[in-house]
Amino acid sequence: MKVGVLSVQGAFAEMAAHWRAQGAETFEIRQLSDLDRGMDLLALPGGESTVQGKLLKDLGLFDPLKAKIDGGLPVYATCAGLILLAEKIDDPGRRDDTRPEKWFGALPVAVRRNAYGRQLGSFTMRGDFDGKHDFPMTFIRAPAITDVLSPDVEVLSTFDGAPTAVRWRNITGFTWHPELNAMA
Amino acid sequence: MADRQELNRNLAQMLKGGVIMDVTTPEQAKIAEQAGACAVMALERIPADIRAAGGVSRMSDPAMIKGIQAAVSIPVMAKCRIGHIAEARILEAIEIDYIDESEVLSPADDVRHIDKNKFNVPFVCGARDLGEALRRIGEGATMIRTKGEPGTGDVVQAVRHMRKMQSEIRRVVSLREDELYEAAKELAAPLDLVKYVHENGKLPVVNFAAGGVATPADAALMMELGAEGVFVGSGIFKSGDPAKRASAIVQAVTNWQDSKLLAKLSENLGPAMVGINADEIETIMEERGK
Numbered sequence: 042m043k044v045g046v047l048s049v050q051g052a053f054a055e056m057a058a059h060w061r062a063q064g065a066e067t068f069e070i071r072q073l074s075d076l077d078r079g080m081d082l083l084a085l086p087g088g089e090s091t092v093q094g095k096l097l098k099d100l101g102l103f104d105p106l107k108a109k110i111d112g113g114l115p116v117y118a119t120c121a122g123l124i125l126l127a128e129k130i131d132d133p134g135r136r137d138d139t140r141p142e143k144w145f146g147a148l149p150v151a152v153r154r155n156a157y158g159r160q161l162g163s164f165t166m167r168g169d170f171d172g173k174h175d176f177p178m179t180f181i182r183a184p185a186i187t188d189v190l191s192p193d194v195e196v197l198s199t200f201d202g203a204p205t206a207v208r209w210r211n212i213t214g215f216t217w218h219p220e221l222n223a224m225a
Numbered sequence: 226m227a228d229r230q231e232l233n234r235n236l237a238q239m240l241k242g243g244v245i246m247d248v249t250t251p252e253q254a255k256i257a258e259q260a261g262a263c264a265v266m267a268l269e270r271i272p273a274d275i276r277a278a279g280g281v282s283r284m285s286d287p288a289m290i291k292g293i294q295a296a297v298s299i300p301v302m303a304k305c306r307i308g309h310i311a312e313a314r315i316l317e318a319i320e321i322d323y324i325d326e327s328e329v330l331s332p333a334d335d336v337r338h339i340d341k342n343k344f345n346v347p348f349v350c351g352a353r354d355l356g357e358a359l360r361r362i363g364e365g366a367t368m369i370r371t372k373g374e375p376g377t378g379d380v381v382q383a384v385r386h387m388r389k390m391q392s393e394i395r396r397v398v399s400l401r402e403d404e405l406y407e408a409a410k411e412l413a414a415p416l417d418l419v420k421y422v423h424e425n426g427k428l429p430v431v432n433f434a435a436g437g438v439a440t441p442a443d444a445a446l447m448m449e450l451g452a453e454g455v456f457v458g459s460g461i462f463k464s465g466d467p468a469k470r471a472s473a474i475v476q477a478v479t480n481w482q483d484s485k486l487l488a489k490l491s492e493n494l495g496p497a498m499v500g501i502n503a504d505e506i507e508t509i510m511e512e513r514g515k
Binding site: 048049050051052053054055071072087088089091092095096099100120121132134135137138139140154155158159160161163164165179181182218221 | 228231232233235236238239240241242243255258259260261262263264294298299300301317320321322323345346347472475476478479480483486
């Protein structure tokens with residue numbers, strides 16, 4: 042399997058290592074010409090969504106990637122990546138080009154950025170994930186999924202009753218970082 | 226505490242491939258966020274002005290830092306003086322995302338650094354070579370940056386520090402296992418961290434460049450030399466068109482290998498900060514705290 046890892050900013054090296062450990066071939070997506078290589082899966086790593094979103098637009102990557110995601114390309118997204126995919130960003134504060142209502146808007150959930158507060162609110166826990174027990178989960182200035190906007194969204198893990206990982210059609214999204222711990 | 230250390234290293238991993246910008250007002254913080262900064266450093270005076278003003282330079286007013294925290298959604302960092310445990314506690318109390326125990330401010334302790342393992346909040350520290358980096362990591366720093374010579378706009382020191390650190394890392398990797406004890410002694414660094422470098426060929430924490438980065442080309446140079454991201458201090462808001470320059474530096478860090486793009490990014494940025502040559506100044510900040 043060939044995985045394209047969005048590598049404009051953030052923990053893209055960790056995301057690539059995560060997929061290589063599972064036997065996949067990976068390549069970095071830093072500019073438009075990288076998309077010519079073709080991929081079986083798009084991985085969107087953690088980082089700052091404001092930065093990644095802006096760079097996607099500046100580099101002309103946004104529209105072609107959106108077309109691929111809407112066209113059914115499998116996507117695996119963590120943290121900032123989940124924010125880029127959400128249909129609604131349920132975020133207090135100002136709106137502008139780096140803090141829009143949504144980016145790709147491809148996954149029918151609402152997310153709130155930095156939902157657990159600043160870095161002192163970052164935490165780890167162990168819990169059930171997709172039928173596996175005692176799974177390690179790392180939340181770094183994590184977003185929360187505040188609403189699920191389609192009955193077809195499958196919830197894979199929860200914290201305090203709210204979903205922390207979901208699957209919907211071609212998309213799997215996490216508020217935590219499977220690439221920092223064990224394989225998911 | 227081990228968990229906290231890991232979480233704090235993880236936050237630095239999320240900042241990689243990004244640009245951390247010095248800001249002095251909420252307005253500048255917004256400009257930085259809109260230009261694509263992955264974090265901002267809140268301080269009352271940028272290093273060039275600290276240098277020009279002289280006198281004792283201290284932690285910024287918490288009210289000013291809180292104003293910046295309210296203005297942006299990206300992580301907010303702030304500086305405390307080297308060895309100033311109380312300033313660090315104050316910054317932790319206002320829930321800063323990262324503390325920079327920084328040589329840019331006047332040192333409060335001219336021998337010891339803060340025992341950062343005693344804090345929940347993460348610390349970034351400057352280092353000019355591998356030994357200094359590993360000493361800071363031993364004390365609990367979860368992110369390292371080069372020291373550069375802040376406020377000069379001269380990148381020469383950052384280059385010197387990054388090159389030295391990378392070549393020392395390559396040397397430690399090349400050693401026989403039974404030579405690591407002597408290497409730890411020479412580097413004046415904890416043995417377990419020297420072993421980590423030997424086995425992994427890198428620091429156990431994220432390593433950024435800082436000091437004198439003023440242009441997209443400077444940022445690309447530091448990435449070429451092995452930096453995982455850059456701090457830009459005086460270089461942005463001391464230049465002619467801060468928003469444009471900031472955005473160009475952000476793109477340069479992502480695509481530092483694409484010279485055609487770098488050429489385009491470097492066009493019409495207006496005047497860069499005037500700068501001072503690092504060898505023409507009297508206060509050598511990089512010498513502070515070893």
